[in-house]
Amino acid sequence: MTTVQKQELSVFDDHSTLSKALFEQGEHHVLFVTSKLGTSPPWLINALVETQVFGAPLTLNESSSSAANRAHSRLPIANSDKKAAIIASWLHSSDYFHSALGKLKIDQNRYQVHDYLTDFVLKNHDKPASKVLKSLIQELTMQSATDLLILEQPELLMHLLNITSDVLHLDFINPLTRIIPVVVIVSYTESYDNPGADSTERLSPDMIEQIRFLNGCFFKSIVVFGIKPLMTGRAKDITGTLTISRGGASLSHLPINVAENEYLFHTQKDATKLFYR
């Protein structure tokens, strides 16, 4: 693998990761990231935040150390008062993201983390779901100056607040997508294996809701990033595959198209490299 050329991450056909066209006034888009057991997506989340702060996912496209130095010396492209990205996570605490993004030399003032792991249950367990969802939207859009909102595992809200996928979409995802230009939904899809008609076992209601939520996200998104381990199992020099494909939403009104592609990637010691399939 040492002779294989490293690949740069380009999502759109203008060779960009997050094209400027996405952030034009009045435009609202959803990007969907799916991950499976064995291939967590923190590196892709970091790359998207980095793109928003520095203009490109430097650590993915260059060697980690030189990218960090370059990132440090580089001036942020955006207005410094504006948060480049807001991350809301129901699985990890804010320390986790500060640690990971700190390694990329991203200033903590350039992004914001909403920690919905710590004490979320204690604070909201007995409250009505609609009230909780409203307060979440208020918190996330309070600094409406942001252009990129990353939601890590919002599907957990279905179980934490005991709501259906429709309620989650209608009362949470949709209002957010109407306010913020680009919303990235990061979901864990280990249980989603396209159970078709030949499935011998009855699907549980939880499973049906989960599938419904994921399908909804797929149809709303313009790009789907699928992160999966190799079909052949664990390999020493490959962690898994990143598949970039179009989602259900139309891009015909934009001057760009999704550059559908499949990469191999290798994550080791906080550094990820992409390769051609």
Added chain:
Amino acid sequence: MSFRKRSEVLGNPNVPRIQTRAPLPERGMPPQRNPLRNDIRNVTSRIGGLSMRDEPEPALATPKSSQIDASHPGIRPSPATSQPTAATGCHDLDKLLSHMGLPLGQLLLVQEQSATDFSSVIVKTFAAQGIVHNRIEGSNAFTKGNTHLVVLTLNQSFAKELPGVYQGSRKDVKRTKVSTAESEVTVQNTLESVALKQSVAPKDLKIAWRYGLKDGSKSKGNQKQNSDLDTFPNYSHTFDITSRLVPAPTSAELTLISPVQTLSMVLAQLKAVFKKHERKVIRVVIPNLLHPAMYPPKYSQLSELLPLLHGIRSIIKENGDRAVLLSTLSSDLYSNSGCQVLPMVENMFDSVISLEPFPQEMSQFLERVYKSQPNKIQHGLVHVFKLPLLSDRGEMHVMRSEYAFRNGKKKFEIEPWGIPVDDSETSESNSTADPPSGQQGQTSVSIDF
């Protein structure tokens, strides 16, 4: 499935006992972690006061200082990420997790397939290890102590079921008994020892001279050096599952919380324990999660189960510099297809391993193969789904059927799995396929001409 040698040691046997490098603030370390300042001091003193680096001392650089004493006997830095790590009580499991233990702030789930209960051994040794660490300081343990155990169970006699520290084989136990009896100051012992010294001493000296052991102080010095190298002497213990920990842990060392109370009650009680034992490492254990005898049926619904796990995860992460959690779950009750319970439960844990006991045919095969070495018979496979910290940063560590486990009186062993060769089968097939060359031309059938 790998075909590695059975004798191969798990992980890297030459794991450095001392961290010679100060953990970088930007490498794999959330700001609240405690980088064990004492180890750095030890190293600097060893290399003669050389300055380690120009970096600020990590403990000073972190905004939130750890409440745990750096000299805690049950904490050591991880060889993989330098995070403070707690022993699980099973040495091989420590190695399997790639950190020589479970890093603080991490949650480990041990799933078990079929109706066996091997995972209870891991739970009990994990719990007993915490109690043993707590008692290292002696009589202070009951009042002050360094570790506290929290068990979310309805089993009130959990404390009485914990295994004791392995004392050695029967012979060793007898020897230690004799030596302790001899060391007691009695008239008979003193008379005997004087007589023995007079009669045996010259003979002993001769033997000692022959083997170069005459200079006792030298050998003691060597031993001391070896023990010095062993920087974490009380980190991990071996437990004898046939014995019991005596005296059984009291309420000063262990807190039992019923997991089937209201959610807010469970979380409030757990928080109260963390508040009460502010300067202790807290080991949280959830044995037999979702066991039908303990949990009502409503807990198999994610809307009941997930808030509980989410709340517990939140508390462990909040106290990430002094808490670890181990839970076990029988995965047979929840199939992977069509049901979302298992994937969502796995999602709530940082590390997941699964035990798959061998079916009867396989056990019989192994018994046949290891007829002369019954202590080599493995009892099942170990699948690794997630490793602490490493999987969370995106590395792929799903290893199915690469390891096997063996449960013995002395310890729960995990080793690389390879299908053993059945010698009897090969010899049989050889004899049927290739008749001996010497007999090729001979036949017992009489031929008529």
